[in-house]
Amino acid sequence: MKNKKILVVDDDEAILEAFELTLTDADYIVETTAKNGTVVDNKIEKFHPDLIVLDLLLSGSDGRNITRRLKSDPKTKNIPIIMISAHPNAKKSALEAGAEDFLAKPFEMTVLMKKINYLLSGKRK
Amino acid sequence: MKNTQQNKFPELLTIKDVSTLLKCHPTTLRIWDKNGTLKALRIGKRKTRRYRREDVEKFIQKYDLIEEQTQNNTLVEFAPVGIFETDAKGDCLFVNKRWCELAGLTPEQALGQGWVQALHPEDKERVFREWYEAAKARKEFVSEYRFRTPKGKVTWLQGSGIALKSKGKVTGHLGTITDISEQKQTREKMEYYSHLLESLSEAVFSTDTKLTILSWNKIAEKIFNVTEKEAMGKSLDTFVDVEFIDTTRDDAIKQLMTKRTWSGEVIFVVRKSGKRIPALSTGSVVQDANEKHIGFVTTVLDITDRKQVQEKLKESESRFRTLADSSPVLMWVNGLKGCEFVNKVYLEFLGVQPDNVTKFDWAQFIHPGDRQMYVDKYLQAFKKHKIFEAQFRFLRADKQYRWMKSVGLPRFGTNGEFLGYVGSTFDITDLKQAEQETQKAAAMIESSDDAIFSLDTKGIITSWNKGAEHLYGYSKNEVLGKTTALLMPPNKKDDFPMIMKQLKRGKTIDHYETQRMTKDGLILEVAITISPIKNEAGQIIGASKIARDITERKKLEQRKDDFIALASHELKTPVTSLKMFSQALEQRFKKIGDLQSAKYLTTMNKQLDKLTELVNGLLDLSRVQQGKLEYRKNKFSVDDLIHETLQNIQRITDSHKIISDGQTRQKIVADKDRVGQVLINLINNAIKYSPDAKEVIISSKKVDSQVIISVKDFGMGIPKSEQKKIFDRFFQVNNPNAKTYPGLGLGLYISREIVTRHGGKIWLESKLNKGTTFYFSLPIAQTEEIKRSKITSK
Numbered sequence: 027m028k029n030k031k032i033l034v035v036d037d038d039e040a041i042l043e044a045f046e047l048t049l050t051d052a053d054y055i056v057e058t059t060a061k062n063g064t065v066v067d068n069k070i071e072k073f074h075p076d077l078i079v080l081d082l083l084l085s086g087s088d089g090r091n092i093t094r095r096l097k098s099d100p101k102t103k104n105i106p107i108i109m110i111s112a113h114p115n116a117k118k119s120a121l122e123a124g125a126e127d128f129l130a131k132p133f134e135m136t137v138l139m140k141k142i143n144y145l146l147s148g149k150r151k
Numbered sequence: 152m153k154n155t156q157q158n159k160f161p162e163l164l165t166i167k168d169v170s171t172l173l174k175c176h177p178t179t180l181r182i183w184d185k186n187g188t189l190k191a192l193r194i195g196k197r198k199t200r201r202y203r204r205e206d207v208e209k210f211i212q213k214y215d216l217i218e219e220q221t222q223n224n225t226l227v228e229f230a231p232v233g234i235f236e237t238d239a240k241g242d243c244l245f246v247n248k249r250w251c252e253l254a255g256l257t258p259e260q261a262l263g264q265g266w267v268q269a270l271h272p273e274d275k276e277r278v279f280r281e282w283y284e285a286a287k288a289r290k291e292f293v294s295e296y297r298f299r300t301p302k303g304k305v306t307w308l309q310g311s312g313i314a315l316k317s318k319g320k321v322t323g324h325l326g327t328i329t330d331i332s333e334q335k336q337t338r339e340k341m342e343y344y345s346h347l348l349e350s351l352s353e354a355v356f357s358t359d360t361k362l363t364i365l366s367w368n369k370i371a372e373k374i375f376n377v378t379e380k381e382a383m384g385k386s387l388d389t390f391v392d393v394e395f396i397d398t399t400r401d402d403a404i405k406q407l408m409t410k411r412t413w414s415g416e417v418i419f420v421v422r423k424s425g426k427r428i429p430a431l432s433t434g435s436v437v438q439d440a441n442e443k444h445i446g447f448v449t450t451v452l453d454i455t456d457r458k459q460v461q462e463k464l465k466e467s468e469s470r471f472r473t474l475a476d477s478s479p480v481l482m483w484v485n486g487l488k489g490c491e492f493v494n495k496v497y498l499e500f501l502g503v504q505p506d507n508v509t510k511f512d513w514a515q516f517i518h519p520g521d522r523q524m525y526v527d528k529y530l531q532a533f534k535k536h537k538i539f540e541a542q543f544r545f546l547r548a549d550k551q552y553r554w555m556k557s558v559g560l561p562r563f564g565t566n567g568e569f570l571g572y573v574g575s576t577f578d579i580t581d582l583k584q585a586e587q588e589t590q591k592a593a594a595m596i597e598s599s600d601d602a603i604f605s606l607d608t609k610g611i612i613t614s615w616n617k618g619a620e621h622l623y624g625y626s627k628n629e630v631l632g633k634t635t636a637l638l639m640p641p642n643k644k645d646d647f648p649m650i651m652k653q654l655k656r657g658k659t660i661d662h663y664e665t666q667r668m669t670k671d672g673l674i675l676e677v678a679i680t681i682s683p684i685k686n687e688a689g690q691i692i693g694a695s696k697i698a699r700d701i702t703e704r705k706k707l708e709q710r711k712d713d714f715i716a717l718a719s720h721e722l723k724t725p726v727t728s729l730k731m732f733s734q735a736l737e738q739r740f741k742k743i744g745d746l747q748s749a750k751y752l753t754t755m756n757k758q759l760d761k762l763t764e765l766v767n768g769l770l771d772l773s774r775v776q777q778g779k780l781e782y783r784k785n786k787f788s789v790d791d792l793i794h795e796t797l798q799n800i801q802r803i804t805d806s807h808k809i810i811s812d813g814q815t816r817q818k819i820v821a822d823k824d825r826v827g828q829v830l831i832n833l834i835n836n837a838i839k840y841s842p843d844a845k846e847v848i849i850s851s852k853k854v855d856s857q858v859i860i861s862v863k864d865f866g867m868g869i870p871k872s873e874q875k876k877i878f879d880r881f882f883q884v885n886n887p888n889a890k891t892y893p894g895l896g897l898g899l900y901i902s903r904e905i906v907t908r909h910g911g912k913i914w915l916e917s918k919l920n921k922g923t924t925f926y927f928s929l930p931i932a933q934t935e936e937i938k939r940s941k942i943t944s945k
Contacts, residue, residue: 038727040725041724041727041728041731044731044732047732048731048734048735051735051738051739083720112724112727113720115781118783131723131727132723133727135730135731135734135735135738
């Protein structure tokens, strides 16, 4: 999946750094941001990510609201979103908000990669 | 003759001389003159008195004239019967000495109609009339009547009189009176005795000395069913038991002859019917005037009834004793003067063996603090002949005071006379203790801050403590008789049928957290425990309900819950980045061939997994405790779940081979992640507790309407004593000889919670040093139990 672009949104800098390392090593182009709201929109507009990894509870804003907005915008609705959260029971609300998949923190890298590959492979309809 | 007498006369004569001369009694001398008038009277007892000769000679001159009359009169005078003479009309002319004695009158007083005053007042009129009528009619007079002397002496008399005739003309009457008091008395006595004999309940008969029957009273006729006529002339032996004749009869007769009386028990026999009559018999001798024994009088008192009563009494007495002695309670009988009897148990209780129970001091065994009360109560009851009852402490043989209760019933004789008491005394120490415990429990319930109340089987409130008043705001009077639905807010109305259903099944509802409404409409968070109340027969008669206000606790829990959620979130965030870094670095080291470094990072990753597991466990525990563990039920394949879980664990496990055995080919409706969590817990435990083994076997199969999954290890096993506790929170198998194992001891607790919430069961089989197999079952279809479990898990 070389040259695929992944945007990671989380309010924890260390996690963003870890994603950057992990995904870069796996040959993805990574953009990260700890900011929410319009900053995310700007990033998407500039970066044109192929996939977004989005934290469920961002400080100041709910990741689910961002998901709903992106999924309601025709320009962005096709970008797959994986929501991540330290709340293991948040899966339901994440999927309800429109995310393609959910991953509870902390997770196995292999599982994360499987999900990303799957969503980017175009196997899903 | 006259001269001879004169010559012989001495100068002075003694009374005796005079008596001889006058042919009269020496102490009383009465002489009548020619006209029949009394001239000489009492001479007196003084034998030494002397009379002058010339006086006596003068007297004798007169005497010549009246000699004949005097001789007659002397006879009349001293006759043993009273004699009287009257004129033709019936008026008295003469009475003799005996008459005067009987009448208590002087001859002078009797003259004319004076005699009448001698008659007894009750007879006076009758006899007076009869006498003068007879005299008038010149008829013979015979009558019985009484004289009463002026001093009051009464004498029964028989009087008779005849007319004296001279030349065909009645010149007067001559009569006698005879003292018949004795005859009269004898006759009266005889009548009395014959009445008595007939009225007696005893048979009486007389015999001669040869025992030939001479008389036979009515009772004898009745008892022997033989008339007097039939009995007369027969031998008494005919009516007596042969054995008595052989053994006792002769001795009895001998005793009668010597001592004149005999008494004893005799068995009489009625020959006609063969009936035997036990009798109390007395015999006495009949004597003639010369005191010669001429026969016997025998009385027979039929004591058949008395015998029967005696037998019964004896029997009931012995029955009482047997009963009393075999009775587990202390029994006693008191008479008017104190104790008459105590049973064996009584003596054994006190550990005494007094020689004489009637003189023994029983009160000394009563606790000094109770003694006076006991005695007072007894005397009070005794006075009124009422039931006696007292509770007191009694010193048992082992020197322990026991609480006892005495109950005495008054005894009365056949005539209703008070005889004392018959009583029992029993140990109520246990009862007393139970009573105290009950009182304590009642006080505890009443003073408890928790609302405690009870319901009958219809859900109607039957008791209500202060805590309940305080919590719900209703007073006792406001709720008693109403159903517990009164306390349920509109959104909890379903609680009532659910509680009633559980109650009828006799199930306990433990710590059911729900909401209740106060009298003011305030909603309370409460924890309720409902336990069935059963009667002695084991039937459910109601339920006790304890409600605790947990509103405050709920708030605290919410805070704790929030904190744990926050803490776990905060913990997981650094773990997430750590884990990502370690995994990314591991990949990097592998790429450049630094496998040693890569391995260190693998270990680090595993440690991070454990840390995550601990954090998740704490979060789950908090939720299980609050019943907030959420379940998302979906349909999934059991075999797939097993396969995935097994692969995930095998990937990070080198020490054991995880083998799958069997298939269920079933899809169930359950929370896949939670069921997976159970499986992971069991497999991780199996690996952890069998460090020296090489395998763990996962088996699965369908049995009836459920799937059963098991995880088998070949480790140390679990001692029997610990198997029950193994599902408890924070429990870990402890083996002092073995190494300790990490973990919080929450895995099995949470696993059981998950399985039971799904309507399944979890259990184990284990052998020490051979290994352990954990099983859990899950229903294939969602059953009633799952639905019901929702009530308590929400």
